[in-house]
Amino acid sequence: MSLSNNLDRVSEQVTSEYYESEITHKIWQMKYRNNCYELAHFLSTCDLSLLQYLATQIRSNHTFDSKVITYSRKVFINLINLCKDSCSYCTYKKEPQDIDAIMLSPSQVLAIAEAASRKGCTEALIVTGERPETKYPQVKAWLNSLGHKNLTDLIADLGEKILKKTGLLPHTNAGTLTKSEMTKLKPTNASLGMMLESSSERLLSTGEAHEFAPSKIPKVRLKSLLSAGELKFPITTGLLIGIGETFEDVIDSLLKINEINKRYGHIQEVIMQNFIPKAGTPMEYAKSPTLEYFLRCIASARIILENINIQVPPNLSPKIYSRYLTAGINDWGGISPLTPDYVNPESPWPTIREISKVTLDNGYVLRARLPLYPNYIVDPKLNTQFIHPTLKGYIEPLVDNYGLVKEDSIQNEY
Numbered sequence: 001m002s003l004s005n006n007l008d009r010v011s012e013q014v015t016s017e018y019y020e021s022e023i024t025h026k027i028w029q030m031k032y033r034n035n036c037y038e039l040a041h042f043l044s045t046c047d048l049s050l051l052q053y054l055a056t057q058i059r060s061n062h063t064f065d066s067k068v069i070t071y072s073r074k075v076f077i078n079l080i081n082l083c084k085d086s087c088s089y090c091t092y093k094k095e096p097q098d099i100d101a102i103m104l105s106p107s108q109v110l111a112i113a114e115a116a117s118r119k120g121c122t123e124a125l126i127v128t129g130e131r132p133e134t135k136y137p138q139v140k141a142w143l144n145s146l147g148h149k150n151l152t153d154l155i156a157d158l159g160e161k162i163l164k165k166t167g168l169l170p171h172t173n174a175g176t177l178t179k180s181e182m183t184k185l186k187p188t189n190a191s192l193g194m195m196l197e198s199s200s201e202r203l204l205s206t207g208e209a210h211e212f213a214p215s216k217i218p219k220v221r222l223k224s225l226l227s228a229g230e231l232k233f234p235i236t237t238g239l240l241i242g243i244g245e246t247f248e249d250v251i252d253s254l255l256k257i258n259e260i261n262k263r264y265g266h267i268q269e270v271i272m273q274n275f276i277p278k279a280g281t282p283m284e285y286a287k288s289p290t291l292e293y294f295l296r297c298i299a300s301a302r303i304i305l306e307n308i309n310i311q312v313p314p315n316l317s318p319k320i321y322s323r324y325l326t327a328g329i330n331d332w333g334g335i336s337p338l339t340p341d342y343v344n345p346e347s348p349w350p351t352i353r354e355i356s357k358v359t360l361d362n363g364y365v366l367r368a369r370l371p372l373y374p375n376y377i378v379d380p381k382l383n384t385q386f387i388h389p390t391l392k393g394y395i396e397p398l399v400d401n402y403g404l405v406k407e408d409s410i411q412n413e414y
């Protein structure tokens with residue numbers, strides 16, 4: 001792993017005071033090394049405020065405008081919340097007999113998308129559990145009743161309907177997908193989402209967070225990231241911090257993501273998500289990461305990841321999310337003015353007005369982006385490579401010269 005790209009940029013920015021400092025000197029040395037253990041040890045022990053300083057310098061150089069923090073104005077379409085896996089921290093997954101099990105009909109999906117269109121949303125986030133049709137006959141019956149054999153075909157069909165009827169851009173998070181499944185989704189999805197969570201195999205062992213979640217085998221998820229790259233399909237991934245991983249696992253995960261992105265340039269964003277224990281789950285009494293640990297993880301992500309945006313969801317830290325701006329993030333993720341966060345229903349999103357104020361109070365400006373980051377839109381080469389021709393006609397009217405959502409198309413909430 002080379003840190004050269006980021007570090008070269010840092011070198012132009014840091015003052016002579018910092019240039020001479022111990023932290024800068026050590027990181028400069030590390031650009032020639034590929035040792036995860038050594039890097040993790042250094043990043044875990046160096047002064048946090050200096051680490052954050054470096055991260056914010058890199059953030060300033062990474063983004064087209066160092067004072068802009070983005071979000072995606074989305075609607076959360078909870079298509080089906082059944083899942084073949086069982087992660088020890090999850091309350092999203094339901095059983096078919098549960099009163100809150102959901103299998104939406106196409107007309108329900110379109111009604112949600114149309115309501116979102118009226119609210120000025122530009123992203124239709126379609127979320128499902130992991131391959132529920134392989135476990136539950138009820139799901140197979142539901143798919144058959146809609147004329148489909150598998151979930152991917154249904155999502156492709158719904159994506160087309162959403163696009164044509166509302167102009168919202170679908171972004172699907174259906175867990176691990178094969179290359180042929182992604183191929184079916186590319187004409188209708190601006191991007192995909194799939195959390196890596198962690199590259200740690202140890203989390204699959206007895207008593208750990210992913211013991212009953214074979215789809216969370218890191219190799220499986222990394223393969224999905226590679227498949228998306230081969231297809232030039234922009235994708236968002238991320239880490240769930242505090243689920244039993246070590247700091248070295250975090251650094252290893254970031255290095256692996258960065259290596260894949262260096263091959264294909266398709267990982268548009270990494271979500272750094274802090275674990276929150278949920279009542280009724282096996283991890284109910286596990287602890288959330290401390291703020292210091294989480295800030296260290298975020299700043300390390302900004303230092304390691306080259307040309308990848310970093311998001312932290314504000315609703316999981318409602319009182320202190322502004323602190324993440326000091327660790328180098330440049331995005332607040334998808335915020336819905338309409339639907340709850342079905343994955344974290346106990347953590348409502350702040351209003352867009354509040355996020356705008358918090359962002360402004362900290363010296364930045366909030367701007368809406370599409371579920372596709374601006375560089376893929378405004379760079380002609382990336383535009384050609386990464387955007388399917390059928391989507392271009394939907395994307396172009398929505399954005400300004402910077403590839404951000406035109407201000408006049410958003411209701412006045414700032």
Ligand code: SF4
Binds near residue numbers: 083085
């Ligand atoms: S986190 Fe995702 S994969 Fe794990 S149980 Fe929940 S829905 Fe399934």
